[in-house]
Structure formats: C-alpha cells, structure tokens
Amino acid sequence: MEKIKLTEELSFSRMIHGLWRLNDWNLKDQELVMLIEECLDLGITTFDHADIYGNYQNEAIFGKALALKPSLRDKMEIVTKCGIKLLSNQRPDHEVKHYDTSKDHIIKSAENSLKNLQTDYVDVLLIHRPDPAMDPEEVAEAFTLLKEQGKVKHFGVSNFTPSQFDMLSSYLPFPLVTNQVEISVSHLETFQDGTIEHCLQKRVAPMAWSPVAGGKIFNATDEKSVRIKKALLEVGEELGTKELDKLMYAWLLYHPAKIMPVIGSGKIERIRSAVDALSIKMTCQHWYKIWIASTGVDVA
Template sequence: MQRIQLTEELSFSRIVHGMWRLNDWKYTPEQTVELIEHCLEQGITTFDHADIYGSYTCEKIFGDALSLKPELREQMELVSKCGIVLESENRPAHKSHHYNTSKEHILLSVDNSLRDLQTDYLDTLLIHRPDPMMNPEEVAEAFSALKKAGKVRTFGVSNFKSHQFSMLESYLDEPLVTNQVEVSAAQLENVQDGTLDHALEKRIAPMAWSPLAGGAIFSDEKSVRLKDTLTQVAEELGTEDLSEVLYAWILRHPSQIMPIAGSGKKERINAAVRALDYHLTLDQWFAILHASMGHDVP
C-alpha cells in the first residue's frame, strides 16, 4: 500500500476507508472488527469519520468495535470532522441544522468523538464545511488547545475552496495538512476550479470523498458517455470492474489524491486497493475527462 506523508511524524494510507454509512450496514461489533481487520490486512490504515455521521452514531459503533480489540488503535490513523450541527434525538441540545465553528463547539465535538471512538487522540481533525460565521481566531485557539492537550495531532479542512483554506491557515500556528473534497469522474468542480491546483501549491495531498459519485455515475444521463469510455479503458487495463478505473483516474492526478472507499463490502474495498496497480496513460485519463464534460478540452 502506498503511503502519503502528511508531516514528518504522520502518514496516511493512499486508500482511506470511510465510515459515513457504518450505521446503515447494521454490523455487530464483531462484524465491524472483522471489517476493520480486513482493511488493515489490505494496507488501509486510515479511517475517516465525522461527528454527525449516522446522526451522531457511527463513531460510537466504531468505538464499540474497537473496544473489543483496543490494540488495533495503534495500527491505524483516525480522522474526524466537526462544525456541522444537525437536529438529532442523539443531541437534544441541537435545535436546527446549522454550522458552528466556535471554540467551545470544536472542543466539545472533539471530546465527544474521543469518547465515542474510545481513543485518547485523533490523528487529524477537519473543519467539515466552510462556515460563513467562522471566527478564525477562535478556530486557531481551539486547535492550539487540542494540540497542547494531546487530543489532536494535526488539523485540516473539508470542502474548502482555496481562498477559504488560505484564510484559515493564516491564523494558525502550523499548516493545515489536507483538504477533503468531492472528486470523481462525474464531479469535476474541484478539478476545474483550482482547488486541486491549490493543493499542489501548498504541497498537501487532498482526500476525495464520493470517488464513485455515490453510484450515480452509473445511473444518470452522463453515464452513457462515461460508461462506454470506462468500459473501453477497463478492457485496455485488463479488468471488468469499472470502479477500479474510476479510482485509477483519481489516483493518476499529480496532487496525490487519497480516495475514500466508503463501502462495507470487502470486495468493493479490494477494488479500490487493486486500482493502485493501474497507471492510466494521458490518452486514457483525458478520454474519461472528455466523456464527463461532453466535449474535448480546448
């Protein structure tokens, strides 16, 4: 498994496993441990969480499983996110859907995540979404306090555009280590608007959520063009699994994107890992880009 070095002390597996749907899989703690161990066996050591996943349930499900084999914690990197507030029976104090990036909320969210994940620290904490009411000085104070307390090793953001990333980082004591954004052959916004260029400028490897476009890549109007092109490239690569081609397309980008495989099925996880063995030619990469756009590059 390839590794991406975020700092001198911290690296992530090139393929990240996402826990957004963990609650939907209805696994027992034992089955969740089995899934975690399967990921580790494949070289996937980085697990992506957020406080709100599963309406504030997924981190606890993962933590309950981890408590059965706590020694696994030292074999993995845990990422979590905060800043989105959902109305939920699991958080009675939350009365509406909004953003909250206050110092108080960040500190409380991290304490909740540490409790639910049954761990003493997070490897990386991300601000989940840009917040129009963000006070960067408060975020900086929260990050500094969490770092000093040993509760979070590094910090990053999610869904930030380049100017939002740079603004927040200008207030911090140390650089942000990643930006988690949506990237897929069907969703080109962050490929085209300079977000990935900014990652290259900052020398940070971004994380990519929904690399298969949530399955929509095989069902919407654009899929007619994409599927034909993906099938052709798959044949050239010697595989019948189009998801492998989709992962390979992301992995080919020079910013060293780390795609998040968010499946509870072992074969789907294995497909993401197999994609590391492919290296698309420029002809293949641009053919997929053209199919997604519906026209050639200028």
C-alpha cells in the first residue's frame, strides 16, 4: 500500500485503521490480534486511538492484544489523542465535559496512554479538539518534554482551523505532522472553510475521520444523502462497482491533499473494501458529480 511521508522519519499507510468503536466489536484478545494482523497484511500499518475512546477503555483493550503478540508493535504506527475530559464513571472528578490542554494534563494523559497501550512510545500524539483557553506555551512545554523522553515521537492536532494550527505551530520547535478532521462526501466543510487548502499549503497530509459519513449514505433517508447515493451509484456504474463505501473512499483518495481515511470498522471485509478503493481511478467529472450532489447546487 502507498505510504504517506509525514516527516523524514515518519510515514503512515494511506489507509488507517480507527479504534474508536473497538469496545463495541466485542473481540476476544486473540481475535483482535488477528484483526491487527489482517490489517498489516493489507498494508494498513497506522492505528488511530484516543484516550477517551470507549469510555477511556479502548487503548487498554488494544494494549492487551499487543501484549499477547509484542512483535506487532514494531510493524505499526500508533496515533493517540488527548485534551478532552469526558463526563465518565472513569473520571468522577469531571463535572462537565470540557477540554484541558494544560502541560500537566497532556503529560499525564500521554503517560496513561502508554500504560494502557502497553508500549514505550506512541508515534503521534494529537490534541483532540481546539481548546479556546489553550496556553500554547504549556502545550509546547509538554510536547517538548514527551519528545525528549522518547514517549512521543511526533505531534499533531485534530479538528483545528488554519488559524489554530498556525498559532500553535508558532510556539513549537518542530512541525505538527497532521490535522485529523472530518472529511467525507457528506461533510464538505473542511473543503469550504480553508482547512484542506491550509493542509496543502503547509504540506501537511490530513487524516479524515468519519470518511464514509457515519453510514448515513447507505440508508439515505434525508434528501442530501439520497442525492449523494444516487450520484455514487451513477459514478460506480462507470467504474464497475456498486459498493458505496468503496466509492466514498475513492472520492477522498482522488483529492491531491493526500487525505488518509480512518477506517472505523472491525469487520475485515469492510476494511478490505476500503483498501480496494485505492485501485479505483475516478475522473475529475466523476468527482464533481458527487460534489454537486452533496452541495445540491451546480458549480458557479
């Protein structure tokens, strides 16, 4: 599989596996080991976590699988996130869901992720959400310390606007390596608000969360989803596939920003279908048919 070079030392697989719903998949440890191995066989080497996924449980589930087969660790890149504090029985001191990007919290959260994941380092740590009260000097101190200690190799952000990205960057002694944002046929905002242009300008490849629009195109009950589904199927007819998710991934892969979709499925056949999207060659006109179906208006 194509690799996307994020820095001199770091590359991600073009398709990324996301563990957001790992706890819902009800996998036994050995089954998760198998799923990871199947991903690696497909060329998916990058795995996306967050401290809070699965009510703060998913990192530990993944960590148990790694402990069962430690040789897997060197074959993968692990991404995790910090900065959101959930209302949770796991965190009784949180009285309201909020963000915390203090030096203290970033370091504690990262160290906790290492413990849960049963690993010595994560490849990339992301700030999960832009924190309007973020002190960029504290973030810079936390990142620098974690990097010096070898606990985190590289840093990025998630759901940041261009100005938030640039502001934080200006305080860091190293570049942010990615911005994980929502991108799909049904969610064009990041194309329209300058986020993806900013990625292109900064030569930062974005990760795409919810790349198949959370499933709403498959059922397609609302008008917009109906339009998109119809356009996907029309384009699919020319391209020789009826698989909606494959077409939605192909639409993202067509774009020059080197979008890296985060596949959120625990079923290997769906993951395989996503990977198959890499062989689809959309044309410019195909891409626009889907764009126009999504916006609901012709281009100007």
